[in-house]
Amino acid sequence: xxxxxxxxxxxxxxxxxxxxxxxxxxxxxxxxxxxxxxxxxxxxxxxxxxxxxxxxxxxxxxxxxxxxxxxxxxxxxxxxxxxxxxxxxxxxxxxxxxxxxxxxxxxxxxxxxxxxxxxxxxxxxxxxxxxxxxxxxxxxxxxxxxxxxxxxxxxxxxxxxxxxxxxxxxxxxxxxxxxxxxxxxx
Amino acid sequence: xxxxxxxxxxxxxxxxxxxxxxxxxxxxxxxxxxxxxxxxxxxxxxxxxxxxxxxxxxxxxxxxxxxxxxxxxxxxxxxxxxxxxxxxxxxxxxxxxxxxxxxxxxxxxxxxxxxxxxxxxxxxxxxxxxx
Numbered sequence: 001x002x003x004x005x006x007x008x009x010x011x012x013x014x015x016x017x018x019x020x021x022x023x024x025x026x027x028x029x030x031x032x033x034x035x036x037x038x039x040x041x042x043x044x045x046x047x048x049x050x051x052x053x054x055x056x057x058x059x060x061x062x063x064x065x066x067x068x069x070x071x072x073x074x075x076x077x078x079x080x081x082x083x084x085x086x087x088x089x090x091x092x093x094x095x096x097x098x099x100x101x102x103x104x105x106x107x108x109x110x111x112x113x114x115x116x117x118x119x120x121x122x123x124x125x126x127x128x129x130x131x132x133x134x135x136x137x138x139x140x141x142x143x144x145x146x147x148x149x150x151x152x153x154x155x156x157x158x159x160x161x162x163x164x165x166x167x168x169x170x171x172x173x174x175x176x177x178x179x180x181x182x183x184x185x186x
Numbered sequence: 187x188x189x190x191x192x193x194x195x196x197x198x199x200x201x202x203x204x205x206x207x208x209x210x211x212x213x214x215x216x217x218x219x220x221x222x223x224x225x226x227x228x229x230x231x232x233x234x235x236x237x238x239x240x241x242x243x244x245x246x247x248x249x250x251x252x253x254x255x256x257x258x259x260x261x262x263x264x265x266x267x268x269x270x271x272x273x274x275x276x277x278x279x280x281x282x283x284x285x286x287x288x289x290x291x292x293x294x295x296x297x298x299x300x301x302x303x304x305x306x307x308x309x310x311x312x313x314x315x316x317x
Contacts, residue, residue, distance in 0.1 A: 014256045014257050014258045014259070015212075017259060
């Protein structure tokens with residue numbers, strides 16, 4: 001199963017109920033967290049993607065299992081993310097990160113990673129980084145990537161402050177990546 | 187672009203109710219301002235008693251089962267949900283006068299207005315729909 005922060009059961013409900021329930025459920029989701037919506041309405045596949053786009057959240061993807069659609073949406077605050085400044089001094093392009101052969105650390109949420117990441121990239125979501133830093137070597141070269149470079153900027157700073165010496169923030173991030181994707185979904 | 191959706195509900199059958207309220211609730215759930223102007227038979231859709239017994243178009247009664255199988259919410263439920271999501275209902279004063287209806291005949295929380303009320307709201311709406 002893909003990890004989500006909040007689950008919504010909208011199974012058995014017809015249009016427009018999955019959308020209405022999703023809107024309400026989103027009120028209890030913190031910014032940056034992922035909501036999983038379980039629905040049997042086939043229209044929900046197109047509708048939830050369109051709804052996310054309209055409202056300004058990130059539609060991560062959906063998969064079907066036994067007639068149930070599992071949709072994943074990450075709550076965004078567009079105004080905040082547009083003004084967020086990237087301040088970590090050491091950066092690299094997507095291409096530089098890939099040809100380096102070094103560790104690529106993907107700090108997006110588990111669901112985002114599951115729906116497509118650079119083959120070989122290591123997943124530690126931003127919120128878990130502080131506890132899981134010990135999985136990384138302090139002196140190894142690490143290219144930190146997220147969707148647009150904002151979370152990876154914060155993660156890079158966090159790692160540098162913790163004593164990591166060879167950290168680079170990858171820009172533009174997964175939004176600009178057109179290469180092969182590894183997935184953990186069907 | 188304006189965030190307003192203006193809807194005219196001018197027909198009073200069961201299918202009309204779903205057309206109106208599905209679009210209205212979906213728009214409201216997408217964080218749009220929605221106002222519905224109920225006029226002529228459209229008033230049935232928010233009439234306290236009639237909204238429970240809206241008719242299928244003649245010859246389409248066989249769809250009753252389909253509605254049940256698809257677990258489509260009942261019209262009164264949709265009305266309540268629309269209001270909860272902030273959809274504004276405006277009943278047409280002229281039609282009410284013609285049909286001898288008062289504000290008390292309708293669900294709570296509606297406004298009563300005339301054609302100009304709707305036009306004023308709709309003048310800068312990004313979408314205007316008629317059902």
